[in-house]
Amino acid sequence: MTIYLPIAELSVNIFIILGMGAAVGFLSGMFGVGGGFLITPLLIFYNIPPVVAVATGANQVVASSVSGAITHFRRGSLDIKLGIVLLIGGLAGATVGVVIFSWLRRLGQLDLIISLLYVVFLGTVGGLMLIESLRAMRRASRNETISLKRPGQHNWVHRLPFKMRFKKSKIYLSVIPLLALGFAIGILTSIMGVGGGFIMVPAMIYLLRIPTNVVVGTSLFQIIFTTAYTTIVQAATNFSVDIVLAFVLMVAGVIGAQYGVRVGQKLRGEQLRALLGLLVLAVGVRLAIELVVPPEDIYSLAIGG
Amino acid sequence: MLMKLIAAAAFSACIAAALPAAAQNPLAAEIIGQETLDIGTSTSEIAITSDFSGADLTIFGALANADQLLLAIGQYDVVVTLEGPRDWTTVRRKERMFGIWVNRTSMTFEQMPTSYSLASTRPVSEIASAATLTQLGIGIEHLALTPTGYLSNAANLGEFRDAFRRLKQTAGLYQGDTNGVRFVSSSLFKATLQLPANIPDGVHMVHAYLFKSGEFITERELPLRVIKTGLEDAITQAAHQQPLFYGMFSVMLALITGWLASLIFRKD
Numbered sequence: 001m002t003i004y005l006p007i008a009e010l011s012v013n014i015f016i017i018l019g020m021g022a023a024v025g026f027l028s029g030m031f032g033v034g035g036g037f038l039i040t041p042l043l044i045f046y047n048i049p050p051v052v053a054v055a056t057g058a059n060q061v062v063a064s065s066v067s068g069a070i071t072h073f074r075r076g077s078l079d080i081k082l083g084i085v086l087l088i089g090g091l092a093g094a095t096v097g098v099v100i101f102s103w104l105r106r107l108g109q110l111d112l113i114i115s116l117l118y119v120v121f122l123g124t125v126g127g128l129m130l131i132e133s134l135r136a137m138r139r140a141s142r143n144e145t146i147s148l149k150r151p152g153q154h155n156w157v158h159r160l161p162f163k164m165r166f167k168k169s170k171i172y173l174s175v176i177p178l179l180a181l182g183f184a185i186g187i188l189t190s191i192m193g194v195g196g197g198f199i200m201v202p203a204m205i206y207l208l209r210i211p212t213n214v215v216v217g218t219s220l221f222q223i224i225f226t227t228a229y230t231t232i233v234q235a236a237t238n239f240s241v242d243i244v245l246a247f248v249l250m251v252a253g254v255i256g257a258q259y260g261v262r263v264g265q266k267l268r269g270e271q272l273r274a275l276l277g278l279l280v281l282a283v284g285v286r287l288a289i290e291l292v293v294p295p296e297d298i299y300s301l302a303i304g305g
Numbered sequence: 306m307l308m309k310l311i312a313a314a315a316f317s318a319c320i321a322a323a324l325p326a327a328a329q330n331p332l333a334a335e336i337i338g339q340e341t342l343d344i345g346t347s348t349s350e351i352a353i354t355s356d357f358s359g360a361d362l363t364i365f366g367a368l369a370n371a372d373q374l375l376l377a378i379g380q381y382d383v384v385v386t387l388e389g390p391r392d393w394t395t396v397r398r399k400e401r402m403f404g405i406w407v408n409r410t411s412m413t414f415e416q417m418p419t420s421y422s423l424a425s426t427r428p429v430s431e432i433a434s435a436a437t438l439t440q441l442g443i444g445i446e447h448l449a450l451t452p453t454g455y456l457s458n459a460a461n462l463g464e465f466r467d468a469f470r471r472l473k474q475t476a477g478l479y480q481g482d483t484n485g486v487r488f489v490s491s492s493l494f495k496a497t498l499q500l501p502a503n504i505p506d507g508v509h510m511v512h513a514y515l516f517k518s519g520e521f522i523t524e525r526e527l528p529l530r531v532i533k534t535g536l537e538d539a540i541t542q543a544a545h546q547q548p549l550f551y552g553m554f555s556v557m558l559a560l561i562t563g564w565l566a567s568l569i570f571r572k573d
Contacts, residue, residue: 002356004537006536067566067567108395109408228556228559231559235548237548241544250562258566292404298399299397300408301394301473
């Protein structure tokens with residue numbers, strides 16, 4: 001059964017889109033990530049124009065992060081004050097990102113930059129995750145105790161001014177690194193169509209030493225708003241949000257996520273992280289190959305002045 | 306009063322000057338009975354529905370005042386084209402840079418038809434000289450491809466023009482059928498044009514050109530509206546005309562979907 005996507009302006013097989021949404025939803029539920037970093041490249045592999053894939057990906061992430069954030073809110077593992085500070089930086093970053101996005105699109109370099117950013121980020125994050133989890137697995141087999149640096153230990157980040165107290169997270173931290181982190185990820189949200197959880201979560205844990213229990217919920221909370229904002233701004237400036245595509249993806253995604261969560265609970269942490277690392281790395285490599293292999297036609301057309 | 310007089314004088318002077326020129330033009334044509342052309346299409350509007358997979362457009366035409374002898378020996382030729390809405394089109398060329406393929410050079414062509422189909426009695430190159438075809442802009446090879454802006458790579462102009470034509474043809478947007486026009490009687494002809502599935506919406510123009518022994522005689526044109534219909538159209542319209550509301554609506558839809566999911570799958 002084919003379905004016509006009015007904004008992407010092409011007909012696609014609805015079952016492939018449903019399958020993609022469900023698979024990514026399953027993985028995002030299993031690993032506790034938004035899934036934007038998987039859905040956007042998958043859509044690009046399926047010949048959806050990158051411009052549409054990015055904007056629609058952001059819209060789909062809104063749905064998956066809302067259901068995740070609600071769960072965390074009920075459990076009390078969401079620091080709203082911390083989320084709002086991150087969000088202020090995030091919204092500023094997303095605004096700048098959309099301007100960059102439109103500019104790259106006019107230059108004809110948008111597709112390249114999207115691919116490059118994906119290759120760099122997926123390669124780095126996937127690689128680090130894989131190495132870290134393999135180490136953890138080796139330690140576990142040798143029955144060694146893990147000596148992670150305890151959260152609460154101080155580094156240069158904790159010497160910055162403009163400190164603020166976050167009661168729920170039980171931390172006293174400068175707003176500068178929080179705003180900067182939000183800003184950087186806001187830019188990525190606009191350009192890559194991701195929520196940025198896969199960068200936000202490690203940065204909050206390892207760089208800012210925020211207690212792990214509030215990190216995922218708080219990151220999801222702020223992702224709802226940055227992706228929602230990005231969707232609206234992308235729709236208003238680039239007219240590139242495909243609501244039909246987004247809706248099919250999000251319905252399949254939220255259902256898939258529920259089953260992913262159940263499977264995820266049965267797997268061990270380091271195995272889970274190793275699998276996710278492999279997956280992230282694979283998507284990055286696939287995109288990298290596309291950049292290096294000679295294209296079928298070195299010429300391309302773009303309509304409009 | 307004086308002004309009126311001057312205007313009247315100027316007007317009559319104009320007519321006097323124009324008379325010799327008019328002797329060779331339409332006025333004279335009626336007297337010696339020059340050929341005329343009339344066309345009609347099977348429809349003036351094409352609706353793109355969600356399952357649109359291309360369509361055929363039939364154009365009927367009548368030839369009047371034709372020389373029966375020349376007609377019998379096939380000296381009359383008809384070319385029918387359908388030109389899509391025009392827009393600036395940029396052709397970009399990738400080059401290898403640090404091992405990866407990057408868009409390096411580009412060229413923008415002025416107001417090119419987004420789609421172009423052609424049907425004719427014979428291959429256009431046999432109908433008239435290349436110069437005539439280029440002047441009239443008939444045929445994919447003869448469409449005027451005028452680059453705009455500063456040309457840093459004028460030497461590659463031919464290459465970019467070829468790429469434009471090739472890409473348009475591979476996308477199915479430019480096509481030609483050299484047997485698409487048939488005479489059904491001595492003065493009636495029928496042309497069939499294929500509309501691709503990805504035909505752009507907007508006002509298209511049907512052009513019919515008449516040639517006699519390789520010489521261009523006359524031309525007729527008719528507009529054809531291609532419109533999207535149904536839900537797809539409503540969505541496209543909303544996305545372009547109310548982009549802010551459209552964006553907010555998309556977000557609302559996502560918020561509700563996510564919220565419903567967390568309600569339905571609540572585990573307690």
